[in-house]
Amino acid sequence: MALGVVAGIISSLGFLKLSAFLKEKIKLHDTCGVHNLHGMPGVYGSLISAVFASFSDSYFSNDPILHATFAEVKKGRTASS
Numbered sequence: 001m002a003l004g005v006v007a008g009i010i011s012s013l014g015f016l017k018l019s020a021f022l023k024e025k026i027k028l029h030d031t032c033g034v035h036n037l038h039g040m041p042g043v044y045g046s047l048i049s050a051v052f053a054s055f056s057d058s059y060f061s062n063d064p065i066l067h068a069t070f071a072e073v074k075k076g077r078t079a080s081s
Contacts, residue, residue, distance in 0.1 A: 003048055007041035014040045 014036035022028040022035075030036070 003045070007044055010040050010044055011036050 015033060018040075019030060019033075019036060022030070028035075
């Protein structure tokens, strides 16, 4: 939930501050707010997902449920590969 709250704050601040800046500097007029509503929170979410995925090997390496679900893990394949 905290990540969603941060994404909402990013979207809102982008609408309040960044839209005027982009319109003034590069003449970008985002009439529907797509950049603020989908673009910036999407980039934020993908970066956070990449960070969490990078930690997955150390947290799930000896989990029996993981081995039962993904048989390739027993053969030495890691989550990052």
